[in-house]
Amino acid sequence: MDESSAGNGSMPGDALARLAARLVRAPMAALLMTRDEAVETFGHFGFVTPGRLPLADPLYSQVITDARVVRSDDDTWPGFGNQLAVRAVLGVPVRDDRDDVIGALLAMDRRPHRWTAEDVTSLLAVADIGGVRSRASADPDDGSAHSLASRFRTCHHAVERSLRSSRTGGEAAPRLLEAVATALDWPAAELFLVDEQTGNLDAVGHWSNWPGEPDDLFGHTPIKGAGITGRVWQTGRPIWVDDITVYTDLVTPFERNRVEAAADHGIRTVMATPVCDGDTLLGVLTCYAGSSQSHQELLTVLLDGVAAQIGIWIALRRAERLGHELSRTQDDFIALVGHELRTPLASITAHAGMLHDELDALTVDQQEMIETIARNAGSLQNTVNALLDLAGLEAGHLPMRRKKIDLCDLITAAVNSARPRIAANGIRLHTELPKTIRLTADPDRLRQVIDDILANAVLYTPLGGAVRVTATIDETAIQFQVADTGIGTPTDERARVFDRFFRGSNVRHHGTAGSGLGLSRARAIINLHDGHIHLTSNAPTGTVVTVRLPVPP
Structure with missing residues (x-):
């Protein structure tokens, strides 16, 4: 068990590492302490802690043994x-009150990272807190630090429970603020969140242990750059004011009014910390106390940890809401296409067909125009039909008509249908199928999947390329696979190829036509068969699409 999870509690050390990472914009950080000719992980962020480490490890040995910044x-x-696949590291020594090096604070990145002089200064400041914290942990007589850490572990759990059971910041605020204020033994706390529409910082909830409701203290609208909350809003940095009644920076009428309102309720100390998602400020957590507090550095770090919890939760809720809104917008678009375009498209297609029957009476230019209209109308009609089909499948309105079929027969029929197009494109075709693979499935829908995957392979494979179609069965699954030597899919886009309307950047740049619906429909159909479909690369070039279906009992 590492130092950060020992009796002193994991949260303080981890909070220090998290604070260090955030200050220098690094994805990983570690607070390491020397012990018995080795190094213990006192706190970590962004990776799984390895526990005990050798003192001579090159990543941090120079920081500790040479007492220098690396x-x-x-x-x-x-x-x-x-x-950890580290490419960039910034390390500073952690010292005790005798100025002896007792550990190292590291910020790390798996990509190249240009560290600045300001980063070094920030890390040294956190390392100084780390030294203070390590001494408190090592000193059994310092019960107050232990007690505070213990209360904040309870606080973190209470905040997590509150967030997990809430849908909005306003709904979560009273319980999480009570948990924070109780952990601090402070009388009041308030949460402000940035409104996504207006950009204003609005009060969304508060808690106090006062018997009445101090309307003049809570619920005010902060001004960016004015007052303690407003300054945190502007700078994105925490502010601790030990006594607001003598704090000389609060001089504007707005600020003096806020000071008077707080003083009327016996408030002297105010601590405000930003609630962030990465570099984006989402809100401010402001806490109030009636007297000066000890362990200010530790309290600042602990509150930063709570603010980070809130920030992650808000970001996830907003992302979830945006995802629902996007899905709803796509559904609305599909409904619009289906109901508003279907009738005029049918009319255009019918009239184009009638004119096509009279081609002999038209000039050559007119004939080409009619053929273009008919071709494009037919293509658009296919897209509309695919949209409506996909919407029906995803909504569960189109049931699977299952029956016993032979998958090999289905694949063979699809391949034979595609052979003329494959030959016309100068593509080599290889098939490797067993004699039979029996399963229960909807043959028409499964044929759609095979046709769509084959069509993609042929469309994106150049002249002289190859397409390979295979099928296998074992005790775990039935597998159908189409591999091509085409243009492939960029690695960072493979997870999105089954999303509606998505087309790879390399496909768009090639100018290849398509709607981005074929693989979406294929996934919907395979999901309804309790199967799985995924895409991988085909070395050295190309794509492999694999469909796995359950073996019938």
């Missing part, structure tokens, strides 16, 4: 650095 923007590291 800065590397792009390099490879053996040992611990290799385990």
Whole structure:
């Protein structure tokens, strides 16, 4: 068990590492302490802690043994650095009150990272807190630090429970603020969140242990750059004011009114910390106390941890809501296409067909125009039909008509249908199928899947390329696979190829026509068969689409 999860509690050390990472915009950070000729992980962020480490590891040994700052923007590291795939590291020593080096604080990145002088300063400041915290942890007589850490562990759990059971910040605020204020033993706390529409910072909830409701203190509208909450809103940095009644920076009428309102309720100390998602400020958490507080550095770090919890939750809720809104917008678009375009398209197609029957009476130019109209109307009609089909499948309105079929017969029929197009494109075709694969499925829908996958393989494979079609069965699954030597899909886009309307960037740049619906429909059909479909690369070029279906009992 590492130091950060020992009796002193994991949260303080982890909060220090998290704070360090946020200050220097690094995805990983570690607070390491020396012990018995080795190094213990006192706190970590962004990776799974390895626990005890050798003192001589190159990633941090120079920081500890030479007592110096180590800065590397792009390099490879053996040992611990290799385990984490570290490319860039910024390390500063952690010292005790005798100025002896007792550990190292590291910020790390798996990509090249240009560290700045400001980053070094920020990390040194956090390392100083780390030294203070380590001494408190090592000193059994310092019961107040232990007690505070213990209360905040309880606080973190209470905040997590509150967020998990709430849908909005306003709904979560009273319970999470009570947890925070109780942990601090402070009389009041308030949460402000940035309104996505107006950009204003609005009060969404508060808690106090006062018997009445102090309307003049809570619910005010902050001004960016004015007052304690407003300054945190502007700078994105926490502010601690030990005594607001003598704090000389609060001089404007608005600020003096806020000071008077707080003083009327016996408030002297105010701590405000930003609620962020990465570099984006989402709100401010403001807490109030009636007297000066000890352990200010530790309290700041602990509150930063709570604010980080809130920030992650808000970001997830907003992303979830945006996802629902996007899905609803796509559904509305599909409904619009289906109901508003179907009738005029049918009319255009019918009239184009009638004119096509009279081609002999038209000039050559007129004939080409009619053929273009008929071709494009037919293409648009196919897209509309695919949209409506996909919507019906995803909504569960189109049931699967299952019966016993032979998958090999279905694949063979689809391949034979595609052979003329494959030959016309100069593509080599290879098939490898067993004699039979029996299963219960909807033959028409499964044929749609095979046709769509084959069509994609042929469409994106150049002259002289190859398409390979295989099928297998074992005790775990039935597998159908189409591999091509085409243009492939960029690695960072493979997870999205089954999304509605998505087309790869390389496909768009090639100018290849398509609607981005074929694989979406294929996934919907395979899901309804309790199967799975995924896409991988085909070395050295191309794509492999694999469909796996359950083996019949």
